[in-house]
Amino acid sequence: xxxxxxxxxxxxxxxxxxxxxxxxxxxxxxxxxLSLFGxxxxxxxxxxxxxxxxxxxxxxxxxxxSAGEVGRPALDxxxxxxxAKVPRHEFVPPEHRHAAYRNRPLPxxxxxxxxxxxxxxxxxxxxxxxxxxxxxxxxxxxxxxxxVLSLLVxxxxxxxxxxxxxxxxxxxxxxxxxxxLSQASRSRFSMYHGTAVVAAFGAAxxxxxxxxxxxxxxxxxxxxxxxxxxxxxIVAIVVVAEAMLALAYGEAATASFRLGLAARIRGADDxxxxxVARITAGAREVLGADGFQEQWSAGWAAxxxxxxxxxxxxxxxxxxx
Numbered sequence: 559x560x561x562x563x564x565x566x567x568x569x570x571x572x573x574x575x576x577x578x579x580x581x582x583x584x585x586x587x588x589x590x591x592l593s594l595f596g597x598x599x600x601x602x603x604x605x606x607x608x609x610x611x612x613x614x615x616x617x618x619x620x621x622x623x624s625a626g627e628v629g630r631p632a633l634d635x636x637x638x639x640x641x642a643k644v645p646r647h648e649f650v651p652p653e654h655r656h657a658a659y660r661n662r663p664l665p666x667x668x669x670x671x672x673x674x675x676x677x678x679x680x681x682x683x684x685x686x687x688x689x690x691x692x693x694x695x696x697x698x699x700x701x702x703x704x705x706v707l708s709l710l711v712x713x714x715x716x717x718x719x720x721x722x723x724x725x726x727x728x729x730x731x732x733x734x735x736x737x738x739l740s741q742a743s744r745s746r747f748s749m750y751h752g753t754a755v756v757a758a759f760g761a762a763x764x765x766x767x768x769x770x771x772x773x774x775x776x777x778x779x780x781x782x783x784x785x786x787x788x789x790x791x792i793v794a795i796v797v798v799a800e801a802m803l804a805l806a807y808g809e810a811a812t813a814s815f816r817l818g819l820a821a822r823i824r825g826a827d828d829x830x831x832x833x834v835a836r837i838t839a840g841a842r843e844v845l846g847a848d849g850f851q852e853q854w855s856a857g858w859a860a861x862x863x864x865x866x867x868x869x870x871x872x873x874x875x876x877x878x879x
Contacts, residue, residue, distance in 0.1 A: 595829055610659040615642045617661050618679045633683045640709040641679050646672075649702040649730060666700045668720050678703055687711055692829070694755060701727035717753050732734050734793055753783040754792050758799040762833060764807045777803050791825025798830045810844035810852045813837055818857025 615638055622633045640741035647658035650672055654664045663671040673681075683694070683705075691711045695704055698718035704727075707714045716726035777799045784796040801816035817837060824830075842850045 607645065607659065611642055611646070614646070614659040614661060614675050618676045621661070621676050622680070624681075633679055634687075636687075636689075636710055637679055637706075640682070640706045641675065641731060644705045645704065646675065646702060649705070657730045666723070667726075668723055670699055670702050670720070671724060672702050676705060682706055682710065694829075696756065698727045699723060701731045703730065715755065717756065753779045754799075755797045756822040757783070758795050758802075758830060758833070760801050762802060764801060770803070770806055773803055773806065786849060790823040791828060794824040795830055796818045796830060797823075798833055798837070805837050808844075810841040811849075814841045814845060814850045814853035815857040815860075817841070818854035819860055820840050820857075821854075822858055822860075 565849065582839050599682075618641060619632065619638060623631060638826045639844045650658050650664050652664060657664060661675050663674045666672050669673065679723075684690075687693075687707075687710045692713040693707050695707065695712050695714065697717040698704060700723070701716070704716045716727075720729060749810075755777045755778035761773045761780070764770070764773035764776055767822075777796070781800050784830060787793075797816050797820040799822065801813040805813040816839045817834060820834070821877040838850070845853065
């Protein structure tokens with residue numbers, strides 16, 4: 559289950575990215591639904607420039623001790639170890655690789671930068687990660703932060719709206735996956751998943767604010783991600799978002815049916831538990847326990863392809879209001 563701070567942050571998200579940019583970013587094959595794993599030890603590829611990486615880490619440790627920005631005498635040893643393992647030179651353009659281990663940001667294209675190594679370490683340390691978390695990163699960039707996080711938590715979900723950066727990060731993380739992580743450290747990078755999650759919680763925030771037009775737009779964004787991925791756990795998030803919208807329109811039976819549908823295909827890492835509980839309570843209040851169960855069971859009994867016919871967005875009458 560997502561940690562509480564991340565869930566609380568998601569609940570406040572209501573910004574609407576430009577739909578044309580979003581759809582453009584979803585067109586290439588950017589889904590990184592990976593289990594990232596590799597041999598237990600460091601490979602020769604990652605021993606390359608190891609001395610420079612160690613000097614970078616030593617500088618980070620020194621700055622952290624001097625600055626005292628984390629309220630402790632040093633950064634978490636696990637964070638330092640991750641910074642020492644991820645090959646930063648693989649995440650910057652070739653023309654800047656000579657400076658990859660200097661403690662400064664570097665351009666990565668599209669007016670964006672890879673953050674200063676100390677800042678990456680500091681941000682990661684301030685998360686106070688324990689190892690079992692699921693982390694959603696908004697703005698993959700070059701993928702460096704996601705790679706660092708992947709060594710520290712159970713799952714990393716990352717979303718990037720700039721098409722070229724997303725495509726490059728997808729390829730880079732796929733390449734690095736085999737060498738970077740041990741069998742015990744597996745992470746999932748899913749750009750579509752991140753988009754669907756943010757949009758679903760954005761829809762929840764809009765409904766709470768009484769803005770159903772905005773909520774419909776957020777559900778559309780989630781739907782675009784689900785349609786692009788055709789991945790059932792992502793589709794389940796979309797179905798839950800649609801159930802929430804249906805309930806907001808007073809269609810408790812539709813909401814109950816969709817919850818049953820979603821229950822059949824939800825993934826183990828589905829972040830919508832609280833949303834499902836809220837919809838369930840609302841639908842039961844309208845339909846009664848028996849009425850809710852009848853509709854929910856009908857949804858559960860439906861075929862997997864009935865969850866959402868992603869080739870036919872017109873079938874969803876709630877979205878077309």
